[in-house]
Amino acid sequence: MRASTRVQPKPPSRPRKPSSRTASPAAAPARKAPRQIRSRATVDAIVDAAARVLRQDGYDGTTTNRVAEVAGVSVGSLYQYFPNKEALVRELLERHDRAMWTVFTDQSTCAIGRPFAEAVPAVIDALFAAHLVDPQLHQVLHQQIPRVGALALLHATSVRSRAVVEGLLQARTEEHQRGDDVPTAALVVVESVEALIHASIALPPAQANAVQRHASELVLGYLGVARPGT
Amino acid sequence: MRASTRVQPKPPSRPRKPSSRTASPAAAPARKAPRQIRSRATVDAIVDAAARVLRQDGYDGTTTNRVAEVAGVSVGSLYQYFPNKEALVRELLERHDRAMWTVFTDQSTCAIGRPFAEAVPAVIDALFAAHLVDPQLHQVLHQQIPRVGALALLHATSVRSRAVVEGLLQARTEEHQRGDDVPTAALVVVESVEALIHASIALPPAQANAVQRHASELVLGYLGVARPGT
DNA sequence: TGAATATGCGAGCAAAAGCTCGCGTTGTCA
DNA sequence: TGACAACGCGAGCTTTTGCTCGCATATTCA
Numbered sequence: 001m002r003a004s005t006r007v008q009p010k011p012p013s014r015p016r017k018p019s020s021r022t023a024s025p026a027a028a029p030a031r032k033a034p035r036q037i038r039s040r041a042t043v044d045a046i047v048d049a050a051a052r053v054l055r056q057d058g059y060d061g062t063t064t065n066r067v068a069e070v071a072g073v074s075v076g077s078l079y080q081y082f083p084n085k086e087a088l089v090r091e092l093l094e095r096h097d098r099a100m101w102t103v104f105t106d107q108s109t110c111a112i113g114r115p116f117a118e119a120v121p122a123v124i125d126a127l128f129a130a131h132l133v134d135p136q137l138h139q140v141l142h143q144q145i146p147r148v149g150a151l152a153l154l155h156a157t158s159v160r161s162r163a164v165v166e167g168l169l170q171a172r173t174e175e176h177q178r179g180d181d182v183p184t185a186a187l188v189v190v191e192s193v194e195a196l197i198h199a200s201i202a203l204p205p206a207q208a209n210a211v212q213r214h215a216s217e218l219v220l221g222y223l224g225v226a227r228p229g230t
Numbered sequence: 231m232r233a234s235t236r237v238q239p240k241p242p243s244r245p246r247k248p249s250s251r252t253a254s255p256a257a258a259p260a261r262k263a264p265r266q267i268r269s270r271a272t273v274d275a276i277v278d279a280a281a282r283v284l285r286q287d288g289y290d291g292t293t294t295n296r297v298a299e300v301a302g303v304s305v306g307s308l309y310q311y312f313p314n315k316e317a318l319v320r321e322l323l324e325r326h327d328r329a330m331w332t333v334f335t336d337q338s339t340c341a342i343g344r345p346f347a348e349a350v351p352a353v354i355d356a357l358f359a360a361h362l363v364d365p366q367l368h369q370v371l372h373q374q375i376p377r378v379g380a381l382a383l384l385h386a387t388s389v390r391s392r393a394v395v396e397g398l399l400q401a402r403t404e405e406h407q408r409g410d411d412v413p414t415a416a417l418v419v420v421e422s423v424e425a426l427i428h429a430s431i432a433l434p435p436a437q438a439n440a441v442q443r444h445a446s447e448l449v450l451g452y453l454g455v456a457r458p459g460t
Numbered sequence: 461t462g463a464a465t466a467t468g469c470g471a472g473c474a475a476a477a478g479c480t481c482g483c484g485t486t487g488t489c490a
Numbered sequence: 491t492g493a494c495a496a497c498g499c500g501a502g503c504t505t506t507t508g509c510t511c512g513c514a515t516a517t518t519c520a
Binding site: 058060143146147181184185187188191192193194195196199207210211214215217218221222223224 | 288290373376377411414415417418421422423424425426429437440441444445447448451452453454
């Protein structure tokens with residue numbers, strides 16, 4: 001299993017990084033898809049390794065060479081399936097987003113029919129739960145969205161959960177006091193709750209729980225809904 | 231004003247970037263301070279240029295060479311006053327933080343003696359106003375805190391304003407309903423308000439204003455304080 | 461006015477990181 | 491079982507970028 005050595009002296013030149021100044025919205029040139037089982041395993045190994053390295057070393061500390069090394073494959077193999085680093089991260093982003101969304105919908109849908117004062121905390125708790133899917137990776141990914149040009153993606157979780165909240169508020173206008181401006185209300189709710197979630201990730205579990213409880217009360221107070229215990 | 235040319239062939243070696251994996255908490259080796267007026271102007275030009283470039287091109291798009299170019303000086307001059315890129319950004323961070331803090335205290339202190347239902351919105355509005363000092367730069371800086379090792383700095387605005395809020399809540403426990411856990415309450419308030427501020431930066435002015443109004447109501451509802459107009 | 465000091469210059473080095481390419485290896489299919 | 495394709499390899503090229511260093515120019519001061 002040895003490979004050859006030399007490379008011809010001077011292949012013209014290459015564009016390399018778009019340099020973020022000219023952030024290309026065009027993005028992924030795509031690469032070939034795995035056909036045999038062997039290669040599918042390789043791709044998985046690469047993606048898993050990317051997640052590990054990203055979690056541990058952050059975006060900048062993550063190099064394609066390192067990812068390949070951790071995955072136990074060579075860089076060449078990596079570039080056979082991902083046109084560039086960005087595409088690799090984007091793939092990870094999509095997987096992560098799917099996982100979070102699954103958790104969120106699983107936990108929130110069943111609660112939406114219940115009384116408002118219960119439904120709201122349930123949705124909020126679902127959002128918290130969704131963020132418990134690999135919080136470290138989420139952190140890194142969340143910080144790096146603008147650089148991956150995938151604004152529209154991790155945003156996807158926010159955008160979609162905002163849509164859910166907006167739908168909920170719109171459907172039951174008589175049960176709260178924000179009927180005059182539902183879109184803004186949804187934005188306020190999701191945005192502030194997500195902030196609390198991100199803050200609580202770095203907190204000791206005890207206080208994180210406190211913050212989660214307060215998140216519900218924050219929103220209920222804002223919506224003018226009488227709290228269950230009051 | 232020409233300069234020389236060659237450099238000796240091989241000065242041993244240099245460590246270069248700490249690579250973010252080994253993020254050094256030690257940080258800035260410091261450099262010499264400007265003594266003549268001429269050099270003070272140079273330093274200002276450099277910092278101003280850094281702000282401009284950072285605003286326009288983001289952290290990654292910002293290179294020391296480009297900053298020097300925009301400042302109208304040479305890289306050599308830049309490195310005479312800043313040991314590295316990080317130190318330059320840190321300086322900018324400190325300036326920005328000072329400016330924001332000034333605005334915040336100016337607007338909030340005068341309102342703290344007023345009735346609670348007025349004081350709270352005043353403090354929140356002050357926080358909004360503070361973020362109007364160069365929002366674009368704030369955005370970039372805010373995203374890059376972890377990489378500049380200056381967590382403790384831009385965080386400073388958050389930490390200090392949280393202290394203000396905590397003081398306010400602690401001093402007037404009878405006027406709100408979060409006396410049982412003031413630290414968490416302060417965290418919840420500052421964190422969610424800041425999230426709304428950051429969200430509103432990207433919004434059209436009309437909706438940004440709506441969000442700002444809602445921010446006050448969010449907090450007042452959470453604290454269980456009767457709103458002025460209700 | 462001349463030495464000493466401060467300031468400024470900018471070509472270019474060295475390290476890091478993304479990525480390619482020619483070839484060896486494994487799997488598939490007739 | 492042989493041929494063809496999919497897969498895997500990894501040395502090393504190329505670009506980028508932070509940063510240095512020897513020297514020129516400006517300022518200060520006795």
